[in-house]
Amino acid sequence: MTLLFQLLVNGLIVGALYGVVAMSFVLIYKASRIVNFAQGEFLLIGAWTCWWLLTSWQLPFWIGFPITLVFMLAFGVILQIIVLRPMIGEPIISVIMVTIGLSIVFQAAMKWMFGVFAKPFPQIFASPTTNLFGLEVQTVYVMSLLISILIMAGFGWFFKYSRTGLAMRATAFDQQVAQSLGISVRHMFAMSWAISAMVSAVAGVTVGVVNGVSSALSFFGIKVFPAVILGGLDSIIGAVVGGLIVGVLENMAHYLDSQWLNWGNMYEIAPFYVLIAILMIKPYGLFGTKDIERV
């Protein structure tokens, strides 16, 4: 029983992290209908940047981390200007392919710059672990949990009420119409990429602190797909809920597996079975908006 409970807590914590990455996905999707396959690399770049600031420049975490976030913001903007801007108005699927190209480039670039070995973060928190409901968890998870709640609330407001948020949604719906309303599609895209890059960096640093930084971190990018879809592609809250569900599911599946089934990798596969099941009942995920079917 305690094991089950501990797994539940762990699921929620890891799920929150998935939620953060999922949010950064949704953000780009909401503004441009682009599925960013380079999201994992954003995470990686964020993690390496922070690592570099902390080790080579010996900056304390509370300075290095914000600098990382600012850097990622700029990085997102520059990336959008150089690579994605020329693609505005082109078929979405081609842009998605471009993000795949980007992920190849960044993956190699990161290995080139930082080598192929996993590198540990210096110790950041006085006590690296914290006791949460009887489970020892990494303190940095708690930090990312808090940050993710903040980010989520911010986004929720942003898309519902702010002018820019509305404009982003309009851009996603129809770029031509958005332009006819005076919305600069470029600015919207640049903004969404910038914020998304920044948010992924939060996740990147968190995972990096826990596991050490290495190129393989970028796998997180694809890992959160089920979370994004479960929650509904265009829903910020959905992303977080989806993340939590996947996190808990993994842990519960692992529990079932370890106690009875002994399949071994239920934790990897179970989210996908559940995903299909949920989608068959709710074809737009839990919170996604339905396509409008009218003639």
Added chain:
Amino acid sequence: MPPVTAAKRMMLSVNNIEVVYNDVILVLRGLSLEVPEGEIVALLGANGAGKSTTLKAISGLLKTEDGEVTRGDITFNGERINGIDPDKIVRKGIFQVMEGRRIIADMTCLENLRLGAYTRRDNGVKDDLDMVYSYFPRLKERTGLAGYLSGGEQQMLAIGRAMMARPKLILMDEPSMGLSPLMVKEVFSIVQQINRDLGVTILLVEQNARMALQAATRGYIMENGKVVLDGTAEELRNNEDVKEFYLGGGSEERKSFKNLKSFKRRKRWI
């Protein structure tokens, strides 16, 4: 081209433009037109003549459809605006109501209207919202997503959205399409009101020539990517060909749609 009263300042002038789609399809072949400040100008023409293309060339939206102005220029208040991004053109004060309504289906009416005012920074947005609602009360009742509105309701929303933008010049692409006769009248009176009360200049593309020429002060008639006839609304209303092909009736009594089976005269502008 008949001289326009010199006193009127030209707000928009399109000079001899050529538009090519996809680098190969030539659609406009040397089109020119002028819109004096404060007036309503109607642009009429058959399907495929290039009316929508003209409007898109002015508003810059052509670019998003792989189209390009390859010759000539477009000036707005004396400033050359071809090649400028559409969002910048909106900020200069030209707002296009696109053909086919093009509302944002997955947002509510209110959100659509608020987006109309996207470029505005003043505080009048709230009042204008009320104004739009007073013109189109139906829009206030519909709280669901705009995509579920009926065709006519969407058209109202599209016009309302343009009103929210408070531009200097509105390019309207077939605003009466799909509206009931009652609504058509209403829309035209709104168009005239906007023009009169808010001082907005309007370039109107319409198929309902009768209504358009009633509301407008001047008109242009397009065929095959060129202007073939222009003049004041009055002149056009009395032109025999216009009467026959656009207004119906012509010289004789109006024909019934039922009986014009085989007999057909092809138009021949000079």
Added chain:
Amino acid sequence: MANVSIIPSGDFKTSYGTDTTIFPTKTSRNFAILGVVLLLACPAFMDRYWLSLLIQIGYLGIAALGLNILVGFTGQISIGHSAFFGFGAFASAWLNNSWGVPVALAIPLAGVITTGVGLLFGMPAARLKGLYLAIATLAAQYILQDFFARADWFTGGTAGTIAEPLTLFGFAFDTDERFFYVVLVAMVVMYILATNLMRTRDGRALVAVRDHYLSAEIMGINLTKYRTMSFGISAFYAGIGGALYAHYLQFVSVEGFTILFSIQFLGMIIIGGLGSIMGTLMGTAFMVFLPELMQALTKMVSGTAIDTALNLKDNIAFLREMSIGLVIILFLVFEPDGLAHRWKQIKAYWKLYPFSH
């Protein structure tokens, strides 16, 4: 999207029959035939390396065509194509190893079995659309991969399985020179079948479903049937491609059929041009040649001034990876509609020359 299809003057059609041929003009047909003849002669003057690349293009091209029917023609994105490819590979090997089905028969049968699997995993298509469906195919990818690793009886588990070379009437197609012809024949046949499909009733229905499924339904098209069927057809092609792969390499292992491979398939059809049959082949060739080309280029760089300036040494591998990614990006920035589109424009240009524009 070109507005008018441009056909040179002087090429008059005198019957509807001649207006619906695969090739729009005589010249284009003659070129295609010439191409196949040239390919037939390839083993005579190419070494194994080049042949192996062509063989790869062949079996990958078949599978990619299946994906293009699903993504390009029916508008349903799949990120699980490599799993179907893998299934075909395992199925063919299994049929041959466990049931003694001759390889020549096992390959098409594997295609049929894979079709079944495709239909099964295509079932969500009845309800899901767009990216939601795409992620459901991602689930298929993981579920099938898991199945491969687990189903010892079928795949040999994680250890993999041996696939015998193809033999016909005692003649073994076990060298590149010989297998080349097998792949070539398979490819030509599969491409012709697809072309025919797309110009007949069900092919049009697929495209109609993509372009406007609501009106397609009103036109009498059963959406569920065609959406699912598209998965079936796509899986059939993947299965055939996979089976050819298995008997070419003569060994199949789970490790190969990852999501990265699925994404590569997507790359092929996007670069080739969605909804273009010949484009698929061009895209496949692009994706097969690109790493080889970059390899050759970086090898040329090594030891030159650039090398010393950048202090490349072992990092040359990263330089190559980066240039692969960069070429893909640049290609799409300049040619977002794919190779097929550019090809069409070049053709249009020359046909109208000197009056183009």
Added chain:
Amino acid sequence: DIPVGHLADQSGATSDVGVPYAQGVSDALAYINSKGGVGGTKLAVDSVDYGYQAPRAISQYKKWSSGSDKIAALQGWGTADTEALTGFVTKDEIPAYSGSYSGHLTDPTGKGPHGSKPAPYNFFYGPSYSDALRGMLTWAAEDWKKQGGQGKPKYVHMGANHPYPNAPKDAGEQLAKELGFDVLPAVQFALTPGDYTAQCLTLKQSGVNYAYLGNTAGSNISVLKACQTVGAKVQFMGNVWGMDENAAKAAGSAADGVVFPMRTSVTWNAEVPGMALLKEISKISDTSGKAYRPVHYMAGVCTAYYMKEAMDWAAKNGGVTGPNIRKAMYQKKDWVPAGLEGVCVPSTWTDTDHRGMTAVNIYRAKVGGDTGAGVDELVKAGTIKLEKLTTVDVPRKPEWLGW
């Protein structure tokens, strides 16, 4: 010239271990050339990074195996590509030395009781994944007694459900049973880093004493760290590729105490005769001569030298051709390449048994303190130590051939 193909993973998923191993191979071959090559003929080495993608390895192989300058031997890498190439190298008679130590590759005749396909041209230097695990299990059984453990110790196999981690799974579990372990169902974790707290919580709950980590370093680190966080006290036993100096640094104190097999007798700082040659070789890519080389580098050098000496023999016995090189591999017993005494472990290959080495050197990682600095400093300062525990001689049982 003697053409030699070298497939390396420098940019792919296993590059963390692929880079140092490939460096070892390259440096060694370059050094051999600088000393005149094989029997006076230089080796024409073509090093290619294939990014751990089997299709690329295959097309590269085709390039090498066709035409007039067909390679005489191949230095390969991963399990997937090596197994995909097994049929081809057999047909083309090209000896292939790989970084994949899968037991399947040890059966040249295909007559092993576990039904692997014949791999007469595949060689690798080191204990097979299975034998290494057998060695560690043997050690673990004794360790359990030494620690005064009560009852049956619990053993669990951990890793992804992939050919590479799975290669020794059955072999290990069977031996563990024979040795009196309580074998729990395998626990899986992916080949990528991630959160494996759940796995550790179950390990903790079920009271596992010994666990085999079958993955590469990157994901093993995640497990080690997660288990440290939740306080699971498990003796981890790594795979050859699962633990090294870099991994110990990245995992920090979580790696403390992990046991793993090593292919060479010593690590870089040891004082044995063979290290002189190794230091010379190292200078090929590090003129300063100061670089610290991880264990995989040394294994790469050994592998290259076995090939080199086989070529030497072949050169004198009918020419450097594939079949001759293969024959040469069977000429010596307890073979240590000249100049590498004390580094490479004596190995013996026969035409019916490609288990070159069955003596498993078991090491333990010691990490004391912060691991922020570079690996060489950490090793010099003694923060990271790889300590030899023991050598277990795994019996060369015929029924274990190819398994």
Added chain:
Amino acid sequence: MFEARGVNLRFGGVHALTDVSFGIRKGELFSIIGPNGAGKTSMVNCISGRYRPTDGKVYFKGRDVTGMTPNHRASLGIGRTFQNLALFGHMTVLDNIMVGRHHLLKNNFLTGPLYWLTGARKEELSHRREVEEIIDFLEIQHVRKATAGTLSYGLRKRVELARAIALKPDLILLDEPMAGMNLEEKEDMARYIVDLNEEFGMTVVMIEHDMGVVMDISHRVMVLEFGKKIAEGRPEEVLADPRVRRAYLGEDDDEEAPAAAHQQPPRKEVA
């Protein structure tokens, strides 16, 4: 031919249709008019099967088709066009129209690819011939090979009509076929519709806002307002109804009046 009995349609709180009953006779040209948002399109959707009434039943050729899928109804002989264009944008005009023949063609995914061997070719070509006749009829020969998505609005409407005709329907539903057309084009369109009705013998249901057209060519008219039927009958009767005049035409009506006064075409009675 067609009958709706007590059809109700609700979307959440919106009552798109309330208790609408009416019948359409074979060979009739039946118009539905009404203010925007009255439920005209919704009614047509109920006939073609896009919407299923929340309440009530629809009968076609005496059969209850209420629960039938749209594609099934197509093969029963119901064809339609759409208010918002719904062409297959990336297909050629020809292919668009050929899709209309879907339920008349027999070849499938097995026989189609084997084109020459299975008679698929023959079948396709014979249908092509008929499609060409439709193309000639609607005078769209010049855009036959053009991609439908790039045509101008009016042409697209015409292609849509062609596609619907290709179904060989007994009942054809036209949702605002003349929106966005100028007078001349409307005249053409009206001629096509009358021909469809009189020469091809199709029963036509048309939604249209242009009163001139409605009055001139339809046999009977139904008026909807706020989802309710407020009038039904011969055009001049309906137009005389004060409720219709107020709700739909606006009170100070003088422009559409001539149409009512206009001499009605002789009713053509069809069996």
